Amino acid sequence: MTKHVIVLGAGIVGVSAALHLRQRGCDVVLVDRRAPGEETSFGNAGLIEASSVVPYAFPRDWRTALRFACNGSTALRYDLRSLPAYAPWLARYWRESAPERLAAAARDMLPLVSRCVAEHEALIDRAGLHDLVRPTGWLEAYRSRESFGRQADEAERLARTHGLEVDILDSAALQNTEASLTGAYAGAVHWHDPRSVSDPGALTKGYAQLFEREGGSIVRGDATTLEARGNGWRVQTDDGPIEAGTVIVALGVWSNDVLRPLGYRVPLMAKRGYHMHYEGASGVALNRPVVDIENGFVVAPMRRGLRLTTGVELARRETPPNYGQLDRAERLARPVFGLGRRLDEKPWLGLRPCTPDMRPVIGAAGRHAGLWFDFGHAHHGLTLGPVTGRLIAELIVGETPVVDPTPYRPARFG
Numbered sequence: 001m002t003k004h005v006i007v008l009g010a011g012i013v014g015v016s017a018a019l020h021l022r023q024r025g026c027d028v029v030l031v032d033r034r035a036p037g038e039e040t041s042f043g044n045a046g047l048i049e050a051s052s053v054v055p056y057a058f059p060r061d062w063r064t065a066l067r068f069a070c071n072g073s074t075a076l077r078y079d080l081r082s083l084p085a086y087a088p089w090l091a092r093y094w095r096e097s098a099p100e101r102l103a104a105a106a107r108d109m110l111p112l113v114s115r116c117v118a119e120h121e122a123l124i125d126r127a128g129l130h131d132l133v134r135p136t137g138w139l140e141a142y143r144s145r146e147s148f149g150r151q152a153d154e155a156e157r158l159a160r161t162h163g164l165e166v167d168i169l170d171s172a173a174l175q176n177t178e179a180s181l182t183g184a185y186a187g188a189v190h191w192h193d194p195r196s197v198s199d200p201g202a203l204t205k206g207y208a209q210l211f212e213r214e215g216g217s218i219v220r221g222d223a224t225t226l227e228a229r230g231n232g233w234r235v236q237t238d239d240g241p242i243e244a245g246t247v248i249v250a251l252g253v254w255s256n257d258v259l260r261p262l263g264y265r266v267p268l269m270a271k272r273g274y275h276m277h278y279e280g281a282s283g284v285a286l287n288r289p290v291v292d293i294e295n296g297f298v299v300a301p302m303r304r305g306l307r308l309t310t311g312v313e314l315a316r317r318e319t320p321p322n323y324g325q326l327d328r329a330e331r332l333a334r335p336v337f338g339l340g341r342r343l344d345e346k347p348w349l350g351l352r353p354c355t356p357d358m359r360p361v362i363g364a365a366g367r368h369a370g371l372w373f374d375f376g377h378a379h380h381g382l383t384l385g386p387v388t389g390r391l392i393a394e395l396i397v398g399e400t401p402v403v404d405p406t407p408y409r410p411a412r413f414g
Helices: 012-023 062-069 080-096 099-113 116-127 145-162 171-177 200-213 252-262 324-337 378-397
Strands: 004-008 027-032 076-078 138-142 166-170 187-191 195-197 217-229 232-237 240-244 246-249 269-280 290-292 297-301 306-309 312-314 339-342 348-354 361-364 371-375
Touching: 004 012, 004 232, 004 240, 012 027, 012 200, 012 371, 012 378, 027 200, 027 240, 076 080, 080 099, 080 269, 080 312, 099 378, 116 200, 116 378, 138 145, 138 171, 145 166, 145 187, 166 171, 171 187, 200 217, 217 240, 217 246, 217 252, 232 246, 246 252, 246 378, 252 348, 252 371, 269 324, 290 324, 297 324, 306 324, 324 339, 348 378, 361 378, 371 378
Parallel strands: 004 027, 004 246, 027 217, 076 312, 138 290, 246 371
Antiparallel strands: 138 187, 166 187, 217 232, 232 240, 269 306, 269 312, 269 339, 269 348, 290 297, 297 306, 361 371
16 A cells, blocks of 8 residues: 655755655655755755764863853854753763763764765766766865874774775875865865765755656645644645645754644754855865864855855854854955855855754654654764665665664654
């Protein structure tokens, strides 16, 4: 019997889940208030991060913590009025970032991370989107010689452990690899396994178009109207109410807007981030994304120009934008990357959906039949969308899952 499924959320995570379900013969409707790929999936640094085998943890050394507490860092900024709302979440995040707990999180995430490129490539082949994805890898660049030497050794250890390809570039080798950079960096780690995406929003839209070509439906609607209806679920859309026996909540940071009325309390908070596009003024193209490790920003070559993406801002969703973090990052990046004039009318603001234990929430709800969760991918939504889409589709239709889903189960939060 055909399974009828509603997927709430048309970012990379929801689109990937819908695609995998459709591939398995399900009748799937994808619902969002906007077109696919126009929220957080639009504005990231464009990285399929196959080398990110250790999650982004809360800093536990006092020097970094003190620097962040002063609230002048380009890597992390906080809105003072928002801190009370973040306090319980930050306390648990700090606890989960202890070395032994972080190692456990890394072990739990590795099965997903190690499959991220292969799962993307399978969809890219089907959708014909090869022009958007480049096998260039990415560069972790260090301004401090001490940091570079320490992290270069760690990178080589991780590469040996996980079978990754890495090159260690001193300042001269870095200049040969990326001629557009000035001499601001002591060196860089070149991770070869990641892929770079020149337009993440277009990649998500391309996957959504594949979903439609293969018989899926996309409609505009209000996910917060979700209600249990008999043996299934109903949601209101611009085309009228639709019903299905199964619903997936893949709404990123907005997931709790739907789940709270149903009695679920998932500790999900937003790490906000900004981006801006620039002309390249140096006359020499940047070939791959570069992350400035000490300052926490990324500059990546995109279709539209050079995209500068900031680090983390801790502020509630409704807090007005504060462009100070972007402005500071721009001042640091402009002379190094040869940034020219701004190309966007205003900076873009996005919301990374994060859990304190650094694992996504994937699986069946504990108290409602037919309700499934697929969110909380943090900084790695683009990276993990296809592999977690496959995972949740396999769980819903009863196939053997590609990885053990236990570490991501919703029930871990009660």
